[in-house]
Amino acid sequence: MTETAGVGLQKxxxxxxxxxxxxxxxxxxxxxxxxxxAGLVIITIFFSVxxxxxFTYDNLVNNVLLSSVLIGVLAIGTTFVIVTGGIDLSxxxxxxxxxxxxxxxxxxxxxxxxxxxxxxxxxxxxxxxxNGFNVSILGMPPFIATLAxxxxxxxxxxxxxxxxxxxxxxxxxxxxADLSGGTLIPKFPNAVLIxxxxxxxxxxxxxxxxxxxxxVSIGSNEEATALSGINVRKWKLIIYAVAGIFTACAGILSSxxxxxxxxxxxxxxxxxIAAVVIGGTSLAGGKGTIVGxxxxxxxxxxxxxxxxxxxxPQEWQYVILGVVILAAVYVDMLRKKSSEVx
Amino acid sequence: MTDQPILxxxxxxxxxxxxxxxxxxxxxxxxxxVTALVGDNGAGKSTLVKCIGxxxxxxxxxxxxxxxxVHVSGPRDAAALGVxxxxxxxxxxENLDVVQNMFLGRERMRGVVLDEExxxxxxxxxxxxxxxxxxxxxxxxVSSLSGGQRQTVAIAKAALWKSRVVILxxxxxxxxxxxxxxxxxxxxxxxxxxxxxxxxxxxxxDVLQVADRIAVLYLGRMAATVDRADVNQTQVVELITxxxxxxxxxxxxxxxxxxxx
Numbered sequence: 001m002t003e004t005a006g007v008g009l010q011k012x013x014x015x016x017x018x019x020x021x022x023x024x025x026x027x028x029x030x031x032x033x034x035x036x037x038a039g040l041v042i043i044t045i046f047f048s049v050x051x052x053x054x055f056t057y058d059n060l061v062n063n064v065l066l067s068s069v070l071i072g073v074l075a076i077g078t079t080f081v082i083v084t085g086g087i088d089l090s091x092x093x094x095x096x097x098x099x100x101x102x103x104x105x106x107x108x109x110x111x112x113x114x115x116x117x118x119x120x121x122x123x124x125x126x127x128x129x130x131n132g133f134n135v136s137i138l139g140m141p142p143f144i145a146t147l148a149x150x151x152x153x154x155x156x157x158x159x160x161x162x163x164x165x166x167x168x169x170x171x172x173x174x175x176x177a178d179l180s181g182g183t184l185i186p187k188f189p190n191a192v193l194i195x196x197x198x199x200x201x202x203x204x205x206x207x208x209x210x211x212x213x214x215x216v217s218i219g220s221n222e223e224a225t226a227l228s229g230i231n232v233r234k235w236k237l238i239i240y241a242v243a244g245i246f247t248a249c250a251g252i253l254s255s256x257x258x259x260x261x262x263x264x265x266x267x268x269x270x271x272x273i274a275a276v277v278i279g280g281t282s283l284a285g286g287k288g289t290i291v292g293x294x295x296x297x298x299x300x301x302x303x304x305x306x307x308x309x310x311x312x313p314q315e316w317q318y319v320i321l322g323v324v325i326l327a328a329v330y331v332d333m334l335r336k337k338s339s340e341v342x
Numbered sequence: 343m344t345d346q347p348i349l350x351x352x353x354x355x356x357x358x359x360x361x362x363x364x365x366x367x368x369x370x371x372x373x374x375x376v377t378a379l380v381g382d383n384g385a386g387k388s389t390l391v392k393c394i395g396x397x398x399x400x401x402x403x404x405x406x407x408x409x410x411x412v413h414v415s416g417p418r419d420a421a422a423l424g425v426x427x428x429x430x431x432x433x434x435x436e437n438l439d440v441v442q443n444m445f446l447g448r449e450r451m452r453g454v455v456l457d458e459e460x461x462x463x464x465x466x467x468x469x470x471x472x473x474x475x476x477x478x479x480x481x482x483x484v485s486s487l488s489g490g491q492r493q494t495v496a497i498a499k500a501a502l503w504k505s506r507v508v509i510l511x512x513x514x515x516x517x518x519x520x521x522x523x524x525x526x527x528x529x530x531x532x533x534x535x536x537x538x539x540x541x542x543x544x545x546x547x548d549v550l551q552v553a554d555r556i557a558v559l560y561l562g563r564m565a566a567t568v569d570r571a572d573v574n575q576t577q578v579v580e581l582i583t584x585x586x587x588x589x590x591x592x593x594x595x596x597x598x599x600x601x602x603x
Contacts, residue, residue, distance in 0.1 A: 204455070208455040208456055209454060209455055209456060210449050210451070210456065213438075213442065213446075213449060213456065216435070216437060216438060217435045217437075217438055217442075217446055219437070220435035220436055220437040220438060221434065221435040221436065224433055224434055224435050224446075225435065225446065225447075227417075227427075227429065227433065228446040228447035228448075229418070229421060229447040229448070230446070230447045286435070286436070286437040287437050
């Protein structure tokens with residue numbers, strides 16, 4: 001048996017898929033990322049030419065990258081949820097909740113930094129756990145369950161804060177503020193560094209662990225996954241809970257930069273989901289890329305910053321962002337159609 | 343061949359409310375043999391398979407595995423015994439590749455990360471041992487495979503797990519002629535590896551070509567279990583449609599004995 005096995009293995013590289021049958025799905029996914037990346041490069045070049053002071057290190061790192069961080073962290077966390085075919089609308093206001101939790105722990109309760117951070121991450125985990133419980137154990141539709149949680153996340157920060165006052169963690173607690181504005185690497189904000197580290201962790205989770213494998217298999221065929229002996233409910237619960245930890249990371253980075261505000265992050269859920277979709281992750285589930293979500297977040301960051309530098313009014317910025325998302329989804333549809341024809 | 347069946351059901355009854363779906367059914371599956379389970383729609387094939395697979399607990403009767411009675415109260419119990427069901431259409435994840443599908447739920451790990459290399463080698467070995475040559479690459483996604491190739495992967499998945507009993511639910515439905523031949527070859531090779539294969543099929547040609555034994559269900563009762571060599575197609579079709587054929591099958595009640603030929 002082992003002898004013949006060797007033959008089987010060796011045979012493989014000799015037989016590349018015939019070009020006439022079209023490209024492999026793996027290659028197509030790469031191309032999709034490449035298309036998003038090309039889009040990022042094109043709009044970056046556009047704003048560099050059209051807008052003054054866009055293509056400077058200071059603007060690119062301290063404005064574009066830093067402002068992409070929150071969307072990016074939410075996007076990579078919620079990629080897992082979207083890969084299962086679910087959706088999480090509570091992530092944006094989750095920033096307000098977890099940020100306010102951090103403020104309460106560190107300033108109001110005066111806990112040490114490490115403990116405060118740990119407890120904040122636990123609050124995020126709990127938020128995700130409740131979402132996961134409602135969706136996978138109680139069987140609620142993800143859209144409704146997380147929409148309700150979004151309202152909870154909108155209200156709770158006001159409840160625990162002092163009449164909705166911002167807790168200025170950024171100025172009152174310098175070591176905490178350093179999480180965002182500090183520079184472990186010279187002239188490179190820690191927030192961006194943390195974002196990159198989280199992205200690497202998420203990439204490993206999605207592509208190299210059973211956590212990611214089951215997220216994809218659940219999104220691809222939930223019934224087959226269950227028939228393969230996988231406890232689908234348990235894994236869905238874990239996936240939502242882990243997404244909650246990413247939300248807490250975003251909450252920490254947000255409150256370290258601008259303080260714990262009860263309205264921080266509201267509305268970012270849609271930008272994060274848009275980033276995921278622009279990156280090539282399918283809202284139907286079963287297919288997702290972390291690199292794509294990072295690129296998607298950068299595209300939104302570049303657009304936000306570039307349009308602002310060019311003096312485009314805020315209301316038009318929304319319109320343009322909407323059009324970009326529509327275009328990304330349409331291009332994805334075209335690509336799917338063409339691959340079916342081939 | 344061994345005389346003792348791996349799987350033996352005796353006097354199995356199963357009712358859903360007032361409907362008596364399985365009536366005192368006996369059924370055996372032997373290592374290295376393909377046992378075809380045939381019967382018309384509503385004869386109770388699916389119910390019997392779900393009883394074997396643990397989805398439906400049996401009302402009465404005995405479920406014996408390797409000669410000793412076992413209690414199967416759920417799919418996990420059946421899987422633990424080594425009973426694997428290959429479903430007709432929902433067995434695979436389209437967005438995963440062949441290796442990922444074959445190992446789904448039983449991934450090999452190296453520390454906390456997946457051991458892709460070892461899984462790829464094991465999957466290739468299994469496919470090679472089954473003489474599967476229709477797959478270009480084990481890293482192809484299932485979405486790019488034909489129906490026959492998908493069935494091949496699903497069957498190979500069962501083989502990879504050293505299953506003792508593999509139940510194939512209509513594996514050739516919706517397949518072309520060439521692909522059907524390939525899948526039937528695969529069924530034969532799976533049995534040759536010592537697996538007890540249970541083949542459910544509506545296609546008489548498939549059954550007669552690949553089966554060693556044929557079990558015919560008729561209205562919830564086991565009309566006959568015959569050796570392939572002892573019957574022809576006409577007899578099997580008669581058994582399926584009327585429950586009897588000559589001396590085979592359910593004999594008419596003693597009161598109307600004169601009817602028999």
